Amino acid sequence: MRDETAAKPGRKPRIEDVAALAGTSPMTVSRALRGEGRVSPETLARIHAAVEALGYVPNLSASSLASRRSGILAVLVPTIGNSVFSETVRGVADAAEAAGLHLLIGDYAYSDDKRRQLVRALVGRRPDALVLVGAVQDEAARTLLRQHDDIPVVETWELSDDPVDMAVGFSNFSAGAEVARHLVGGGRRRCAFVGSAESRAAARLAGFTAALAEAGAAPPETETPADLSIEAGRVSLDRLLARAPDLDGVFFATDVMAVGGLLECQRRSIDVPGRIAIVGLGDLEIGRQLRPALTTVRIPAYEMGRRAGELILARLGKGAPPREGRIIDLGFSLVRRQSS
Amino acid sequence: MRDETAAKPGRKPRIEDVAALAGTSPMTVSRALRGEGRVSPETLARIHAAVEALGYVPNLSASSLASRRSGILAVLVPTIGNSVFSETVRGVADAAEAAGLHLLIGDYAYSDDKRRQLVRALVGRRPDALVLVGAVQDEAARTLLRQHDDIPVVETWELSDDPVDMAVGFSNFSAGAEVARHLVGGGRRRCAFVGSAESRAAARLAGFTAALAEAGAAPPETETPADLSIEAGRVSLDRLLARAPDLDGVFFATDVMAVGGLLECQRRSIDVPGRIAIVGLGDLEIGRQLRPALTTVRIPAYEMGRRAGELILARLGKGAPPREGRIIDLGFSLVRRQSS
């Protein structure tokens, strides 16, 4: 199968083999390799030589079991395919790396069922901590996580008033409301929302709707495409215009879809922001670069992951002490550009 | 810390506790939970009831250690921040899910040093398999992986003639060459390449250069921006034009940068493809949607991950038998659109 000549003859070396070759005990090898406790320089040198000679790589399943610390940071995301979520994962990864934790990723493909299964599966790995994109809605999952209350849990991208443990996010409701006020403030009277099936989009719509009502504007038209593509944004804009030709403001739940709306207006020679204002969410680079540049809600995607990681390190005693409580609102900001 | 009243009094239940409550042995519980071997329906029912009652979640570190199978599929990527790579990871994830494997992700942030460390660390988890984005160049890593030859390894995105174990990819050299032929065939005589520091971009440049020479065209101007952003593409185009005002064709190593080139031409009112032809690589949706639509090299990003996963499942005896050898060339295709 693979180059047999390069392979060592026997089975994989264990700590005992290293100890034997270095003329010491497994215990001392264990200490030396973890950099814990005092080990004499000579012993240390012999151990390192033995490790090198044998090509020894400690079995982390065994060390996890014995030490009751897995060194694993589990992350649960709706999909790794969405770049805003991968920004959050990068934030978590950066914090994890600083503490020498490995990232175990669960992608639940937006399926509630898969998410439930994944929570169980990940808990089975006894991770040192768990970060979720999104709040834990599911009662069974909440119970499970409460039961395993030695695992720090951070929910991100959403701020419930009752997180399982900790939360780092922003108010999707407020973001929607701010966009509505911005549009109405710019004289828009007939607005629409293009969202998705997830709870975060629903919260944005709720805030959007509430603020429109408060300002005396009509309730929003809505579109809920099956995916979050540029094409979905284009098609949604077409549909909305067919239903409500007098539309003058559209809030897309993601920048990707908003770019679709922008491009569709360009193709149909619809004046933006003259006739229609367009607002997105996420502050992707493409929105900044297009003309008219896209007005958007900037979300602290990377920062949420990073702070989630820091909260965890603090809890594990590996980082700075926590600066705030268990719920951190990182806020958002409306970035006014040319499209509104 | 967390709602204490909801927590069970004692420590976490073990398989022994489940067995005791169900009135059977740990061995039988183990069998029942793995769905292996025959267990009587009555025993099974009692076991499931006990699991439910105790909130038992098997400790996978223990089962990994005992069974010598971790149920982990390790994936090493240059960065999860790049959407083309996350497509590959999604492909791997889909295959992994079918086999009940968990994804352990190592993001080495394009650092050779981190990559080396991560290979060791991941091997320590004794993954059932390892997928890498990129070939294993490092000799130390190759030796380590050869030593652990019970771990199937698949390299993706690159096709070396001597992979550590298996490889699924395409020829970056050929892709570069094909773009060069396409440009020269369209009458372009003064071409440029905008790349990055990674080996895949270098291979594309090599192919690009070779084919230009073969066609009797001048060697390419090159730019190597520090990041792969749209802005980097814009700036690179500017620099190239400053150096070579007669430039008539640019190949960007990624669609993201190519979009920057396209937008910069738009802003400067440079006719594309009239004065300059622009070609990207990756076939991102934004390139399809812009006008002029971007000519690009379509890469089987998802498919590479998927096939890598399938090769692994075949090797582990969990999937269909392998259809081909250990090196699979998935090819690429030049998608001619309006920008060239």
Next chain:
DNA sequence: CTGAAAGCGCTTACAG
């Protein structure tokens, strides 16, 4: 600074 003993929580290999 070093080590012998016990144990982490499962599964393998036997046996019935």
Next chain:
DNA sequence: CTGAAAGCGCTTACAG
């Protein structure tokens, strides 16, 4: 269909 014994490869908790 079921179970007792041994062991997976480390680290904890003691002791010196």
